[in-house]
């Protein structure tokens with residue numbers, strides 16, 4: 341992990357209602373600290389806010405002279421609003437790449453599941469996979485749908501869903517996960533990122549079919565590197581692990597879903 | 600022009616090559632920040648607060664952002680003193696940096712047992728955190744009652760052998776000099792202050808406190824003026840060296856604490872924004888000392904000229 345104080349925003353686009361995509365020049369950050377897809381960066385959002393904001397890596401790649409990291413985020417509060425307002429060409433202070441991400445095998449067969457702002461990191465997983473994966477992508481409504489074409493380029497099959505039925509399957513992603521796992525027995529694992537209730541339901545569906553499931557968890561962070569211990573995630577065995585250092589990806593079986 | 604200022608300081612017999620430490624609980628056991636720079640750059644490391652047995656700490660959320668500060672409610676999550684000695688101390692010992700173990704106990708006896716173990720293992724200093732509740736005294740924090748603070752200090756001193764004992768004071772008291780005097784009389788070798796100030800943040804959309812524990816400890820730039828004032832008061836009240844902390848993020852902040860009477864300083868929350876903050880503080884402090892024409896940074900200590 342590294343601190344790159346002046347990462348130039350190379351490109352900035354609005355993908356869907358409220359979702360901003362930014363490609364950042366991050367020096368040699370990817371070369372020096374890439375482990376797996378699903379890692380995150382910790383971004384300083386202006387001088388007035390003390391804490392950095394954790395944002396997942398959507399996609400990343402090595403480059404000359406500079407590696408590139410793409411992030412996709414929603415303006416939720418003060419920090420992400422500040423970031424969303426930064427124009428292309430301006431610098432941002434980035435700490436990364438952090439966490440372990442999804443430990444993917446090149447020949448693995450994966451079912452990728454994303455919900456809402458948990459969709460973008462699954463694109464990095466899809467690009468990384470050696471065998472074209474299937475992606476189940478859930479959004480609140482049609483206005484929120486994003487990245488479908490980019491998923492289609494690297495996936496065997498893309499199944500979109502919306503909560504209100506305005507686009508794709510009408511309903512939650514776990515129903516599609518059950519359907520897909522029932523039809524296709526060859527998946528090595530389900531990889532999921534999204535809100536906690538969605539992750540819990542996806543983990544349950546995977547368990548019903550006996551397929552391993554890895555989930556990317558969120559928690560409020562301080563340091564982002566494992567030193568301050570604020571980002572605790574309750575484990576099924578009663579211990580508390582740390583999302584930034586031990587995660588953000590955990591085996592769904594290890595997580596205490598009732599916490 | 601190369602910097603000519605002598606940066607060494609002597610904190611109760613522990614000589615550090617520069618006065619900048621890192622604050623307990625913000626730096627783990629050094630491993631994470633050791634990936635960014637050589638830990639030998641720092642004067643001393645106050646390790647994460649230890650208890651006799653492993654603790655998992657409080658449920659999340661454990662952090663909330665506040666104006667120029669943060670609230671935390673980690674709740675002393677740590678692997679226990681034995682695991683520290685076995686797995687973490689050897690790592691820290693690879694570096695040319697002073698290792699300060701920070702301890703919390705449920706009873707005065709627990710402090711004694713931990714001091715004995717740590718003295719035998721060989722740490723450079725023991726920092727006694729008295730901001731935690733005393734189970735025997737009905738959960739009252741040791742740090743809020745002079746007689747309880749003195750009892751813990753005596754117990755620690757009795758078991759620490761040659762290792763200097765530094766008592767870490769809580770700012771959540773009416774008069775911090777009462778506690779400082781009691782602890783000094785009980786034999787403390789040094790004092791560190793301040794620990795966090797109790798605070799609360801409420802989410803107005805949900806009417807819920809942001810922290811799962813409802814309240815937590817405030818740290819960061821917001822507390823610096825309180826820390827400077829308390830260091831100044833304590834420095835006048837007792838004749839013990841002080842490790843000053845609370846909101847330090849640049850050289851000027853550290854210089855203020857030293858002018859107020861601190862021998863050395865610690866950096867905590869500032870590292871969450873910038874992992875290199877302790878190094879920036881050290882360099883900033885050296886610049887200030889040089890600008891002031893000092894030959895040694897130690898000349899800053901207590902040099903405030905109050906009106």
Ligand SMILES: Cc1cc2nc3c(=O)[nH]c(=O)nc-3n(C[C@H](O)[C@H](O)[C@H](O)COP(=O)(O)OP(=O)(O)OC[C@H]3O[C@@H](n4cnc5c(N)ncnc54)[C@H](O)[C@@H]3O)c2cc1C
Nearest residue numbers: 393394395396412413414416417418419420558559560588
């Ligand atoms: C590992 C990880 C990956 C993430 N990836 C993405 C992503 O790819 N895209 C995206 O849009 N969002 C992502 N998030 C959520 C994002 O961090 C929050 O939306 C953001 O921190 C909100 O900051 P704010 O200042 O806008 O909001 P505020 O509510 O003003 O923030 C106040 C404080 O709470 C923290 N906070 C608030 N919401 C969250 C949250 N959901 N998770 C963690 N901390 C929070 C903030 O960091 C800040 O410290 C991720 C979170 C984590 C933990």
Ligand SMILES: Cc1cc2nc3c(=O)[nH]c(=O)nc-3n(C[C@H](O)[C@H](O)[C@H](O)COP(=O)(O)O)c2cc1C
Nearest residue numbers: 622623624648671728793794818819845846867868
């Ligand atoms: C996340 C966090 C954890 C802390 N844990 C401890 C601890 O275990 N023991 C202790 O004595 N102080 C602990 N503290 C207090 C700090 O050591 C320090 O006294 C305080 O944060 C003020 O300094 P700062 O403003 O530079 O952070 C903790 C502070 C934070 C922010």
Ligand code: FES
Nearest residue numbers: 562564566569584
């Ligand atoms: S944010 Fe500091 S340990 Fe995870």
